[in-house]
Amino acid sequence: MFFLINKLVMNFDAPSPWGIYFQDSATPQMEGLNELHDNIMYYLVVILFAVGWILLSIVINYVSTKSPISHKYLNHGTLIELIWTITPAVILILIAFPSFKLLYLMDEVSDPSMSVLAEGHQWYWSYQYPDFLDSNDQFIEFDSYIVPESDLDEGGLRMLEVDNRVVLPELTHVRFIITAGDVIHSFAAPALGIKCDAYPGRLNQVSVFINREGVFYGQCSEICGILHSSMPIVIESVSLEKFLIWLKEQ
Amino acid sequence: MASAAVAPAFKPITGMLRRGLILDLSIGLGLGFVFGNAFWYGYHMPRVNARDAYYRKLEEARAARQGN
Numbered sequence: 488m489f490f491l492i493n494k495l496v497m498n499f500d501a502p503s504p505w506g507i508y509f510q511d512s513a514t515p516q517m518e519g520l521n522e523l524h525d526n527i528m529y530y531l532v533v534i535l536f537a538v539g540w541i542l543l544s545i546v547i548n549y550v551s552t553k554s555p556i557s558h559k560y561l562n563h564g565t566l567i568e569l570i571w572t573i574t575p576a577v578i579l580i581l582i583a584f585p586s587f588k589l590l591y592l593m594d595e596v597s598d599p600s601m602s603v604l605a606e607g608h609q610w611y612w613s614y615q616y617p618d619f620l621d622s623n624d625q626f627i628e629f630d631s632y633i634v635p636e637s638d639l640d641e642g643g644l645r646m647l648e649v650d651n652r653v654v655l656p657e658l659t660h661v662r663f664i665i666t667a668g669d670v671i672h673s674f675a676a677p678a679l680g681i682k683c684d685a686y687p688g689r690l691n692q693v694s695v696f697i698n699r700e701g702v703f704y705g706q707c708s709e710i711c712g713i714l715h716s717s718m719p720i721v722i723e724s725v726s727l728e729k730f731l732i733w734l735k736e737q
Numbered sequence: 738m739a740s741a742a743v744a745p746a747f748k749p750i751t752g753m754l755r756r757g758l759i760l761d762l763s764i765g766l767g768l769g770f771v772f773g774n775a776f777w778y779g780y781h782m783p784r785v786n787a788r789d790a791y792y793r794k795l796e797e798a799r800a801a802r803q804g805n
């Protein structure tokens with residue numbers, strides 16, 4: 488019942504059973520990734536059918552029982568070899584340009600309004616908000632552990648729910664600074680279009696601009712030990728007012 | 738040209754490769770563009786339109802809240 492309500496009423500930005508496409512995008516970079524994927528998919532379908540048809544045609548028309556001498560003319564052809572070398576090269580270049588453009592656009596960390604430090608551990612994430620102090624004049628800091636299946640609320644997502652979510656304001660440039668305390672982890676949230684390796688002793692950064700409210704689920708994406716699957720990431724995007732209320736509660 | 742007097746054992750098959758290639762390429766690319774467009778207009782565009790409509794709705798709700 489609750490599952491149905493979740494499906495119909497609530498918009499979880501989480502994987503869906505048997506899903507084969509992207510989750511709904513929530514950031515400009517994920518929209519860009521979506522667009523790039525669909526563009527490439529278009530070329531891919533055209534190529535798939537063109538190559539598939541010609542393969543089929545060759546198999547049917549040049550089968551040895553049907554045309555015993557035809558291979559005589561098919562040993563070598565400079566022109567056709569030039570064509571089938573240059574055409575794919577041109578297509579690859581056509582794909583590479585928008586791909587590089589998007590890659591460098593996503594790398595840009597443009598003037599963030601706030602930063603969040605995410606640190607991967609075996610096996611949980613810990614977060615720090617270095618721009619805000621709590622009631623004890625300390626940086627806001629917390630650990631984020633998975634909610635085990637036995638403790639899940641009804642409708643909760645198995646292996647995805649955490650006890651403390653990362654709360655962020657919507658429509659704000661946020662920078663994630665990503666590192667790890669022990670082994671390599673990877674901080675990823677598909678709906679936000681971010682995936683960034685977390686290395687011990689190294690700081691990586693990604694920027695997000697979440698353009699709607701929502702709860703975005705992700706998982707550690709670099710195999711990091713036996714409970715690699717049990718350190719999910721939950722990012723809750725709220726309005727600025729709600730974010731300020733949340734800050735005050737810390 | 739002694740061989741000219743001999744009747745050819747096979748009918749000449751020149752031109753078949755080119756004709757077949759053009760025909761096959763046209764069919765292959767034609768099929769490709771049909772299915773490519775089916776994906777683009779049948780799947781991609783509805784998704785983009787739904788997304789844009791959703792954000793338009795959000796924007797209107799936001800504007801209405803700020804107007805009050």
Ligand SMILES: [Cu+2]
Nearest residue numbers: 672673707711
């Ligand atoms: Cu990990």
